Amino acid sequence: MEVSALFTGLILYLSVCELNLALAFTGSGDDLKQRAWLTEKRSGAGVSTEASSVKCKLQGTARLPVFSMDGDYVIGGVFSIHHYTHTVKHNYTTMPEPQRCKRSIDSRELRLSHTMVFTIEEINNSTELLPGIKLGYQIHDSCASVALAMHVTFQLSNSLDPVFYTGENCSQSGMVMAIVGETGSTPSISMSRIVGSFDIPQVSHFATCACLSDKQQYPSFFRTIPSDQFQADALAKLVKHFGWTWIGAVRSDSDYGNNGMASFLDAAQKEGICVEYSESFHRAHPRSRIQRIADVIRSSTAMVVVAFVAPGDLRILLEELSLEPSPPRQWIGAEAWVTDPEMLRFSFCAGAFGFGIEQSVIPRLREFLLDLPPAKVAASPVFTEFWEDAFNCRLGKSAAIHKRVCDGTEDIQTLQSPYTDTSQLRFSNMVYKAVYAIAHAIHNEVCQDTNSKTQCDKFTRIESKQVLSQLKRVNFSKNGYDVSFDANGDPVARYELVNWQKSESGSIEMVTVGRYDASLPAGQEFHINGNLTFVGDVTQVPVSVCSDSCPPGTRKVLQKGKPICCYDCISCPEGEISNATDSTDCFPCPKEFWPNEGKDTCFPKPVEFLSFDEVLGIILAAFSVGGACLAIVIAAVFFRHRTSPIVRANNSELSFLLLFSLTLCFLCSLTFIGAPSDWSCMLRHTAFGITFVLCISCVLGKTIVVLMAFKATLPGSNVMKWFGPTQQRMTVIAFTFIQVLICAIWLGLSPPFPMKNLAIYKKRIILECALGSAIGFWAVLGYIGLLAVFCLVLAVLARKLPDNFNEAKLITFSMLIFCAVWITFIPAYVSSPGKFTVAVEIFAILASSFGLILCIFAPKCFIILFKPEKNTKKHLMNKNQS
Known part of the structure; x- marks a missing residue:
């Protein structure tokens, strides 16, 4: 912006210097025409050249307007009818020649300027708007030059009389009421800085730079075309809509391109879009720079190219790209070029997208544009040049010799040119609305509605700042389109989504496939309602990303x-x-x-526990039930042979109680299988502890009986009277009661409870019984272990005592197995994960139970069932004697 301001200031200075040069210099032929036109203007105005108290002179060489007409109120117009100007050489010793336009007519700009003429004539013929008042116009050609645009702006800000008189000063004398134009943003910025100082309203039909919305810098600027800020947001949403996150960007090296691209890049960043490259250029740059940018586009990985470029600039770049085939690119364009019919000749851009100004219908405009009789063409240098270029002939002696002379057969009705193309009136409507907006502002200032009639006083002297004030409040409808300006001088942003599609004939045509309305709520502005075609004439959306999307996971x-x-x-x-x-x-x-x-x-997570449905659970349950059945069968055998010597000699009461406790031991292992619950967690540990203490107490009682029986055989011993059946029962009950008391305290203070163990395995949940109080659990086990060790010691002491059936030895073996099982149980229990902890506990219960029942009762059952001859008192006595 600093460079732009410096450049603008320099141009302003040069223009002022040019305007301050005296008219004494000898002019060219064009200068003579201009002086003659000015003399005619002076005579018509009746201005005297006699001396007066104050004498004002027009400085510099005035430029002849391309179209002009006198009126009660004059409206200025500035259009880039030509593309270029001749290069002027400065030697700083002589007066430089005035800038002249090259012979390169922009047909669309010519149509826009003539649309302004049509609109003013339509208003002059209206009985509703400014009745009885005639609007005039002065339309100038800036030749797409900032210097010329500023020159004619100064000219429009002053009277065009070479010498005029006033009683006070020369300022603001004869200025136009408002100015329509310019087409480009850069010349519009320069013009607005000039006219803003004089409060002259400027209404542009094409300048879209968002910077012009700054009312502090451009207080008198209005426009009928939306700001690039809205277009930039719309383009970013369009790119995001198709999933393109990796793009290239090119822009004109001008206020329009630089500011427009800056707005787009900000909007794109918010949408998560990345830019691989961002290049700027201008048609005045050397070809080497254009070639470099073309090479960047060819070698890039981005499929999509967003172009904020003026048509004249982009034409040069596309011509360079057409010289050498390049990978297909999806072009996204601003309205400046994407709706320009002349750009459709670049067929490799087929499938391009962009936002264009809404199409419109202006009644009778086409007939007005085509109304070019020979006399009208010959009287206008611009129309003469246009006619000769369009039909490649010469009118009279004005053109080059190698062209044929126009013979009168040329028919403009058949001419295919942007000037005659009124099928998609976009920017012409912007000019149309700009002129009507100014007319409404003047109307509101000089006209009054009385008795259903509108009365206007054409002699009312108004200043441009009054028109400026009225423009801010303009609000009307024309041809179905609303016209109003917001606080920034901008209209409501509405666009058409344009798609370049191949027709059946193979030519490229612009097709409207959607809408964008910035006045709608957020998220509803953008709507596509047509069939789309992308680069390569395909309907599938191309992919343009730096990296493929990361899938879920x-x-x-x-x-x-x-x-x-x-x-x-x-x-x-x-x-x-x-x-x-x-x-x-x-x-x-x-x-x-x-x-x-x-x-x-x-x-x-899958919940895991030892269940009756799995193989391990079925096996353990089968052994548990089998062990209980075995204990019952043995008890039945003993009961059947309860009177036999072998049963009577081995304390049958304790044997039956031991078999009962072993049955409970086998069955209590079933409580460890299945999903843990509150009752099963408390039952399994307490039942296990109590039944095993009952079992060990019975074995301990049998061991004590063996020892006491041996002591009773000694002379003078009466120990058996202290360990009779009643004492045996009380011993078992006492030992068992202690375990019951331990379990009751455990359940009362901190009982076991079901829990989900998430720590052992990451991928599954172990449903198990938490101990509640580890002290309680180990107290139960410790008490069982204490009794087992005590029983083992006694059994070892009694293992060699004379006994027919060697019960002391059998008890010793059973207790060795029991202790071995439970000693190995402790490390296995601690290290086993998940449900295997329960399996280890069940295995220890079953192994120790089977050890007891097999070691103690299996030999006796074998004698009872298979060796009945040994189950006699005689055999028992013989054994004892031996």
């Missing part, structure tokens, strides 16, 4: 030194998921959930 990791659109896809860590495409992070599953294989969904 992965996260994005930015590549070092590259934009955010360039990334790698990394799988989520264990236990985490991402359930969206292009996720930037993974998040962990809840505690009781685990990711699936794709790591995009959390599923509940």
Whole structure:
């Protein structure tokens, strides 16, 4: 912006210097025509050249307008009818010649300037708007030059009489009421800085630079075309809509291109769009720079190119790209070129998208434009040049010799030119609305509605600042279109989405496929309602991304030194998921959930416990039931032979109680199988502890009986009277009661409870019984172990005592097995994971129970069932004697 301001200031200075030069210099032929026109203007105005108290002179060489007409109120117009100006050489010693336009008519600009003429004539013929008042116009050609635009702006800000008189001063004498134009943003900026100082309103039909919305810098600027800020937002939403996140950008090196692209890049960044390259150029730059930009486009990886470029600039770039085939590119354009019919000749841009101004219908405009009789053409140098270029002939002697002479057969009705093309009136409508807006502002200032009639006083002296004030409040409708300005001088932004599509004949045509209305609520502005065609004449949306999307289950990791659109896809860590495409992070599953294989969904972890449905549970349950059945069968055998010597000699009462306790031991292991619950957790540990103490108490009683029986055989011993059946029962009850008391305290203070163990396995939940109080659990086991060790010591002491049936030895073996099982149980129990902890506990219960029942009762059952001859008192006595 600083460079632009400096350049504008320099041009302003040069223009002022040029205007301050005296008219004494000898002019060219064009100068003579201008002086003659000015003399005619002076005579018509009746201005005297006699001396007066104050004498004002017009300084510099005035430029002849291309179209002009006197009126009660004059409106100025500035259009870039020519593309270029002749290069003027300055030697700083002589007066430089005035700038002249090259013979390169812009047909569309000619149509726009003539549309202004049509609009003013339509208003003059109206009985509703400014009745009885005639509007005049002065339309100038800036030749797309900032210097010339500023020159004619100064000229429009003053009277065109070479010498005039006033009683006070020369300022603001004869200035136009308002100015329509300019087409480009850069010359519009320069013009607005001039006319803003004089409060002259400027209404542009094509200047879209967002910078012009700054009312502090451009207080008198209005426009009927939306600001580039709205278009930039719309283009960013369009690119995002198609999923393009990796684009290239080219722009004109001008206020229009630089500011427009800056707005687009800001909007694109908010949409998550990255830019691979951003290049600027101007048609005045050397070809080497244009070639370099073309090479950048060819070698880039971005499929999409967004161009904020003026048509004259883009034409040069596309011509360069057409010289050498390049990979297909999807072009996205601003309205400046995407709706320009002359650009459709670049067929490799087929499929281009862009936002254009809404189409409109202006009644009778086409007939007015085509009304060019020979006399009218010959009287206008601009129309003469246009006619000769359009039909490649010469009128009279004005053109080059190699062209044929126009013979009168030329028919403008058949001419295919942007001047005659009124099928898609976009910018012509912007000119149409600009002139009507100014007319309404003048009307509101000089006209009054009385008795259903409008009365206007054409002799009312108004100043441009009054028109400026009325323009801010203008609000009307014309041809179905609303016209008003917001606080920034901008209209409501409405666009058509234009798509370049191939017709059946193979030519490229502009097709409207959607709408954009900035006045709608957020998220509803953009709407596509047509069939789309992309680059390569395909209907499938091309892909333009730096990196492919990361699928669910992965996260994005930015590549070092590259934009955010360039990334790698990394799988989520264990236990985490991402359930969206292009996720930037993974998040962990809840505690009781685990990711699936794709790591995009959390599923509940499977709950694991030792159940009756699995093989291990079935096997353990079978052994448990089998052991209980075995104990019952043995009890039945003993009961059947309860009177036999072998049963009577081995304390049958304790034997039956031992078999009963062993049955309970086998059955209590079933409480360890199945899903843990509150009652099963408390039952399994307490039942196990109490039944095993009952079992060990019975074995301990049998061992004591053996020892006491041996002591009773000694002379003078009466020990058996202290350990009779009653004492044996009380011993068993006492030992068991202690365990019952331990279990009651455990259950009362901190009982076992079911819990979900999430720590052992990450992918599944172990449903198990928590001990509640570890002290209580180990107290139960410790008490069982204490009794077992005590019983083992006594059995070892009694193992060699004379006994027919060697019960002391059998008890010793059984207790050795019992102790061995439970000693190995402790490390196995602590180290076994999950449900195997329960399996180890059940195995220890079953192993120790089977050890007791087989070691103690199996030999006796074998004698009872298979060796009955040994189950006699005689055999028992013989054994004892031996």
